[in-house]
Amino acid sequence: MKKDIKIPEVKGVYLAAVREWNKDFRTHDWNVYILNENNFAIETVLIVSSGSNKKDVTSTMRHSLKILPAKSFAKVELLQPEIFKLNNEFSVSYFAENTMFHKTFVFKKNTIKESAQGKIPLMKEEGILAD
Template sequence: MKKDIDIPQVKNVFIAAVREKHEEYGSLDWNIYLINDRAEAIEGVLIVSKGYDGKKETSTMRHSITNLPPQSFAKVEFLQDDVLQLNNEFSVSFFAEGKMFHKKFVFQKNSINEKALQDLPVMPKKGVLLK
């Protein structure tokens, strides 16, 4: 039965951690973005996130995006500095091409840092990218 279910491979959809200055407080914060580098929009996006490491675990957060146009990005959530020491998982599900897609992205603990910055697709910024 399970072998009969077609789960298409996710391509050109990414999660990125971007270090940005908070306008109101002037602090440098890490924010998570969903990037759609596809030629078509993705719809009905559901993102479930959590941080974990052994006995430590954060609350599970759920986010939704109705429609993310092609070649665009959307801010998902802010990451506090203390959760950067945990594995941070983002489970992303969406509809495109009349099919449902799903992919799990995991930032390994301490992998979100200034040394890991790189150019990002679609966004005119640098960040830590998960493909």
């Protein structure tokens, strides 16, 4: 039964960590964004995130978006610097064109840092794309 379920490959959807100025707290914060580079909207977006290594594990966070329009992005969550030493996984599921898609994106430990930033699709900011 399980082998009969076909989940197509995710294309045009990314997760990025972006370092931004927080004017309220006067700090630079890292935020995770979901990006939809496709020419169609994605719907019922569910994101489950957690971080872990051999000895530490974070709480599981859950986020949802009703719709993410074509060629757009949305902020998912703030990343605390203490979790950069962990592998941070974001399990993303959504519907597009009457089909369910799923992918687990990972920010590997110690990869979220200023020196690793690069161009992010759709955004004017620089950041780090998850694998």
